[in-house]
Every structure is written in C-alpha cells, then in structure tokens.
Amino acid sequence: MKHTKSEQLFKEAEKYIPGGVNSPVRAFKSVGLAPIFADKAHGDRLIDVDGNEYIDYICSWGPLMLGHSPDFMSEGLEEMAKRGTSYGVATEIEIEVAKIIVDAYPAIDQVRMVNSGTEATMSALRVARGYTNRNKILKFEGCYHGHSDGLLVQSGSGTLTFGVPTSPGVPADVVKNTLVCRYNDMDDVRRVFEEQGDDIAAVIVETVSGNMGVVPGTQEFIQGLRDICNEYKTVLIFDEVITGFRLAYNSSIGYFGVEPDMVCFGKIIGAGMPVGAYGARKEIMSCVSPVGPVYQAGTLSGNPLAMFLGKKNLETLRDHKDIYSELDRKGKMLQEGIQNNLKKLGLDYTVNRAGSLVCLFFTSGPVQNFDDATKSDIDKFNAYFKEMLDRGILIAPSQYEAMFLSYAHTDEDIEYTIKCNYEALKASHN
Ligand code: PLP
Numbered sequence: 001m002k003h004t005k006s007e008q009l010f011k012e013a014e015k016y017i018p019g020g021v022n023s024p025v026r027a028f029k030s031v032g033l034a035p036i037f038a039d040k041a042h043g044d045r046l047i048d049v050d051g052n053e054y055i056d057y058i059c060s061w062g063p064l065m066l067g068h069s070p071d072f073m074s075e076g077l078e079e080m081a082k083r084g085t086s087y088g089v090a091t092e093i094e095i096e097v098a099k100i101i102v103d104a105y106p107a108i109d110q111v112r113m114v115n116s117g118t119e120a121t122m123s124a125l126r127v128a129r130g131y132t133n134r135n136k137i138l139k140f141e142g143c144y145h146g147h148s149d150g151l152l153v154q155s156g157s158g159t160l161t162f163g164v165p166t167s168p169g170v171p172a173d174v175v176k177n178t179l180v181c182r183y184n185d186m187d188d189v190r191r192v193f194e195e196q197g198d199d200i201a202a203v204i205v206e207t208v209s210g211n212m213g214v215v216p217g218t219q220e221f222i223q224g225l226r227d228i229c230n231e232y233k234t235v236l237i238f239d240e241v242i243t244g245f246r247l248a249y250n251s252s253i254g255y256f257g258v259e260p261d262m263v264c265f266g267k268i269i270g271a272g273m274p275v276g277a278y279g280a281r282k283e284i285m286s287c288v289s290p291v292g293p294v295y296q297a298g299t300l301s302g303n304p305l306a307m308f309l310g311k312k313n314l315e316t317l318r319d320h321k322d323i324y325s326e327l328d329r330k331g332k333m334l335q336e337g338i339q340n341n342l343k344k345l346g347l348d349y350t351v352n353r354a355g356s357l358v359c360l361f362f363t364s365g366p367v368q369n370f371d372d373a374t375k376s377d378i379d380k381f382n383a384y385f386k387e388m389l390d391r392g393i394l395i396a397p398s399q400y401e402a403m404f405l406s407y408a409h410t411d412e413d414i415e416y417t418i419k420c421n422y423e424a425l426k427a428s429h430n
Helices: 004-016 077-082 092-104 117-132 186-199 219-232 251-256 304-319 322-345 378-390 411-427
Strands: 038-042 045-048 053-056 110-114 136-140 153-155 163-165 178-181 200-205 235-239 262-265 276-280 350-354 357-361
Touching: 053 411, 077 304, 092 110, 092 276, 092 304, 110 117, 117 136, 117 200, 117 235, 117 262, 117 276, 136 186, 153 178, 163 178, 178 186, 186 200, 186 219, 200 219, 219 235, 219 251, 304 322, 322 350, 322 357, 322 411, 378 411
Parallel strands: 136 178, 136 200, 200 235, 235 262
Antiparallel strands: 038 045, 045 053, 110 276, 153 163, 262 276, 350 357
C-alpha cells in the first residue's frame, strides 16, 4: 500500500499546522507512522488521497452511528445552506432537536446546545458549581472529558487525591479543585467523599469509558455513584459524548438503569457536525443564563446546518430501534471473532466491549481501570496497527481508543476484519 500523496500532504501540513493536524491523535505519532489524509468516505469505507480503501473503525471517533455519509443525510442540506448558514437569532429547528433529546433522555427537562463535547462538559460543570455553590469536582483516572483546563488532570500521590495538570499551560491553581479517583473503585470514591463530600459540586463520569480503550463501568460502580451523590447532594454528571445515543437510544439510562442529574452529549447528536449539548432537570437548568446567573453562550451554538443533520441522525435512531440490536450483534461478532483468534494463536489478551464499542487490549485481563489498561504492550499494539492498516483495516492509531462500529459495517466486512486480525496478530508476534 502506497501513501505517497498522504506523505506529501503531511510535509506541507506540518509547515502551517502544528504537527500537521488539528487534533493530536490524527498525527499517528504514537504508532510511529505518517498519517493518512482522507479523500472521501461512504458507508463503512474511507478512501485516502492515494486511493487506498479502508474498512473504517475510527468513524470520526463516534458520531457516525449510521456510517459515513448515508445518502439520505445530504438530501435538503444544500437547500438549508442556501437559506443561510448561521443567523445569530433563534430558529425552530433548535426546538425540534432539543425536544428529540429531552424525549429520549428521561432524566432531563431541558438541554442547551454548544459546539463540542469539550464545551458541553466545561459548561455542565460550571452550572453544577453554580447550582450547588460548591467548588470541587470529582473525575476518574482514564476518563477524558475534553480539553478544558480544569479537566486536564491526573491523580497525584498522597493520601488525598488531588489534581495535577497533565498539560503545561494549565496552572496548578486551576486544577486544585479537581479530585481524581480510580475508575470502578467505590472504596476510593467513598474515601474522598468522607473527607470532602460536602465541598464536591459534581461527579463527572463516562459510564463506559472510551478513552482508556473501552472500559465499561460496573453496575455497582455506576449505581454506587448515584447513591453517594444522593447522600451528599452532589450533582452526578454522565459524560455521554461517546455513549449518548450509542449504548441505547436512551443512552446510559437504558444500559445501566441509572439516571444522572446532568448529561453531556456530543458526536452522534451532530452526525459529524461540530455539536455538543448539556442538559438537566429544569431546576438545575434554570441556573443558566439568561434565566439564571451562570453565564454560557456561543455564536454558532444551535447552528442550523448542524441541527439539520443532527435531527436526521436522531430521528433515524428513534424510528429504527432495531439498529441497536443489530449493532450489538455486530459488536459481539467482532469481539468473539477476535477472541477466537487470540485463542488459536495462544495469546492471553483481553477484548472489552459495550455494544458497538470494542477494544483489544494487548494485556491479560480483566481491564477495569486505567492501571489495568496501561499494562498493555504498546510496541505489540503498534506493530499490529501497521499490519492492520496494510490489510486495509483502519483502527484508531492508539491502544487507548475504541473500535467504533456503525450500522453500515456489513457482516462480510466484519468477517474480513476478523480474518485480517488473525493475520495481523500472527505477523506482529513473530
Ligand atoms: N467527553 C468524552 C467522553 C469524549 O470522548 C470527548 C472526545 O472524544 C469529549 C468529551 C470532548 O469532545 P470534543 O472532542 O467534541 O470536544
């Protein structure tokens, strides 16, 4: 497989864009390869600028539940664009999308549109702090909630779990109110609540983490968070930027049977357009400007073209709930196929899955938290990634990401992926 044009474009891009990319993971740096540049994509296939075709398991990192550019998506889009691409005053379609989201998610009465998942989590935390009049927030090691300052944190050492910035440019002062606990560890959470529970405004969690590979929260953990937040009157926020409308139509509520106080969405609700949203009961959302004092705004929030595509995506998922059982079946097929290959090759690795999110960890299991995930053999993963790419299978260029299945992934393509997985594992373990 030749990547001549991608390589040329990368050199050019590096001159004008830091690292040649607008989001770090696209640089393929962790796998030590030059990145590919996309030309177009349809269904489960992505074609790069050199004409190489891949079965795509990145799928824009989650928004494309129905695969790339389903034909019906673009119908009417040109017409919409001709009527205007942004107005700066309210539109009817914003109400329609808000209503679809609120109807789908029983825990919320109202939702505010923003432009990304990062904005959604950042804004939700501000609202939770304003609502509770408390400063501290609690997050979990290995969970990613976007790149706002207060969330770029890892756990520090010491008896109390305090935040340490993971990026230069984030002052220690900014993260001093961010506490970090181990994922899936209620004992750790209880310890922190016993010490500082009355100061904790919010707990923010990915119910199934898709940012340390795929690590599902256990039922006890998610329920435990609900119970402890009730006890301390702390706002429980589910960050459903990945899981929203993916695990089930009613997202984690359907999957775990647990309701949060607030929710953050992104990705699927915009069908690939830059969109995020946060929502809660009216009592909490009444804190938000212009009703309440907590300020949050956006020039392009609720953008009509983004709403147009998001609405189509959500309506399709709402009206064809069989999509979820189909995706679960496909996820299971992929998981079991990889597990069989591991068995045949005598490799003691772990395949985690939640619905259509799948991850092969290059370590023995169980993988239930960040420490477990980081035991993975990264050199082996990198070799495997290259072997898969050479066979036309595009997976995320990092061990700590999910394989995103879409409704457009055919059984034949999944079977072919399983075959390539066998060959790639074999080739990278010689
Ligand atoms: N929350 C979660 C769970 C995510 O996975 C991401 C991004 O992948 C974000 C928040 C941030 O979203 P965005 O990249 O749209 O800012």
